[in-house]
Amino acid sequence: GPGRVDLVGGGPGDPGLLTTRARRLLAQADVVVHDTLAPTSVLDELDPDVELVDVGKTAGHHPVPQHEINLFLVEHARRGRRVVRLKGGDPFVLGRGGEELLACREAGVTVAVTPGVTSAVSVPAALGIPVTHRGVSRSFTVLSAHEDLRAGQVPTEGTLVLLMGVSGLAATADRLVALGWSATTPAAVLEDGFGERQRRVVGTLADIAGRAEQAGVRPPGIVVVGEVVALAPAMQPDPVVL
Amino acid sequence: GPGRVDLVGGGPGDPGLLTTRARRLLAQADVVVHDTLAPTSVLDELDPDVELVDVGKTAGHHPVPQHEINLFLVEHARRGRRVVRLKGGDPFVLGRGGEELLACREAGVTVAVTPGVTSAVSVPAALGIPVTHRGVSRSFTVLSAHEDLRAGQVPTEGTLVLLMGVSGLAATADRLVALGWSATTPAAVLEDGFGERQRRVVGTLADIAGRAEQAGVRPPGIVVVGEVVALAPAMQPDPVVL
Incomplete structure (x- = not known):
């Protein structure tokens, strides 16, 4: 059949949180292009003749540039292969x-998106933090900590x-306080x-950076800020039993 | 074995976007408590002796009050049953x-959370709208339109x-303009x-309500506001082929 690219959300790293469609697309793939945040344990279960390409960041190595990834996806699809681009979250x-x-579309390659379980919600949940909770928070904002945070x-x-x-x-943390958050707001780093x-x-905006440093927290990690963090001790879920 | 409750994210309604863990928990359940936004088609595949309880809103009928749902979950788990609380998203x-x-925890009932694919991200994706896109939007905020939107x-x-x-x-839409959004901001209603x-x-904050009314849009629906909406024609994904 003709080649195609599927952009597949791999979820937060727990194989049980892959979608059934992601599993099926992986099982049918000729090539899987993945990065370090994707749930790589599922790749071990694939047929040995499936080509696996790691384009992620590794310690001391630069990741593959985005335009090269785009080119790779397009070229392999044009050769008639089923390409799965497996991403974390x-x-x-x-x-x-x-x-x-857009790169696939511009090249005339068939492409579809399979949404995944986002780490922004599921990692907090795994550590007892609901991003919304009645009477505590009715909204949440997801952003990258790697950019200058603006008031708007x-x-x-x-x-x-x-x-x-x-x-x-x-x-x-300093920037959030400058933008109007109280320094006493609960904050958590989820490693x-x-x-x-x-x-x-767990700490507050005033002390979370010091606490994280003292604990030796290393990337990757997600920071949650807001009163929902204070729910964590009561919310810490019991383990799933299958 | 002892009873337990699993709070399971059912995803946005597409059975392929259920997680593999959700599928397994459903297959092992004695009782499934679901609402109208959960992907009910998967319930048809369960063993006929699995008890299905619909607590959702139906036209002209009130939904089951939350405290009664909580009580139901606790009582069935206490009777030694495996209860899945299947939720949309x-x-x-x-x-x-x-x-x-918290209701389960306070009653001493074992409870765990299985995150799901949130509708807030996956429904826009299905209609060609990425909630973030490099150079266009680096953040997104999820909130309920059912409350008074405040500046903070x-x-x-x-x-x-x-x-x-x-x-x-x-x-x-009027409220968002009052809070500082330009009336020309692209906006979409996803029905x-x-x-x-x-x-x-699709329209702008100035005309989206009129356009939606003219088109006869009815609930349920998600509204997306921001420049990413303008990407929809180029982003509209090709269909998934399994």
Whole structure:
């Protein structure tokens, strides 16, 4: 059949949080292009003749530039292959899925998006933090901690979820206080998503950076800011039993 | 074995966007408590002896009050049953999952959360709207259109996703302009999620309410506000082929 590209949300790293469509598309793929945040354990289950291409960041190595990834997707689809671009979380949540979709479209390559479970909601949930909760927060904002936070971009109520929030945490916390958040607002750093180093460090905007440093928190990590963080001890879920 | 409650995100209504864990928990359930936004087609595949309880809103009927749902979950788990509380989207995205979790916890019932694909991201994606896109929007805010929108809650940049946005759309659009959004900002109403009436009506904050009324848009629906809406014609995905 003709080649195609599927941009597939791989969820937050827990294989059980892949969608059934993601599983089926992976099982039918000729090539899987993935990065480090994708749930790579599922790749071990694929047929040995499926080509796996890692375009993610690795320590000391630069990631593959986006335009090269786009080119790779297009070229392989044009050769009649079924290409799955497996991404951590959801392709459209700060995942550059839109750029890849447009590159395929402009090249005349069939492309579709399969949404995934976003880390912005599921990693907090795994550590007892609901991004919304009646009487506490009725909204949440997801943004990258890697950019200059502007007043118009950052609400001062509800919940903030800052992806890539570990490096530069002190500056981020200071900036939020400058933008109107109280320094006593509960804040949490959630380390390593659903990975082996998964843990929660809790404090306030005033002290979260110091607490995270003291605990030795390393990327990747998500920062949550808002009163919902204070619910974590009561909300910490019991383990799933299958 | 002992009873338990699993709060399970059912995703936006497309059965392919259920997680594999959700499928497994459903297959093992004694009772499934669902509402109208949950992907009810998957319930048809369950064993006939699984008890199905619909607590959702139906036309002309009131939904089951939350405290009665909480009580039901607790009572059935106490009788040793495996209870799945299947919710549309994600349990913690304006889904009252936190209340149910706390009710179980307070009653001493084992409870866990299985995150789902949130409608706030996946319904826009299905209609060609990425909630973030490089150079266009680096953040998004999810809120309920059913409450009074306050300045501190609503950023004036990035993307807004308003759940339950169809009724009261004119007032919502006016309010956003009063809060600082330009009346020329692109806005879309996305009707009926992944359902049969799925469609997109596009305009600006100035005219979206009139356009939606003219098109006869009915709930349920999600409203997206921001420059990403203008990407929809180019982004409209090709269909998934399995």
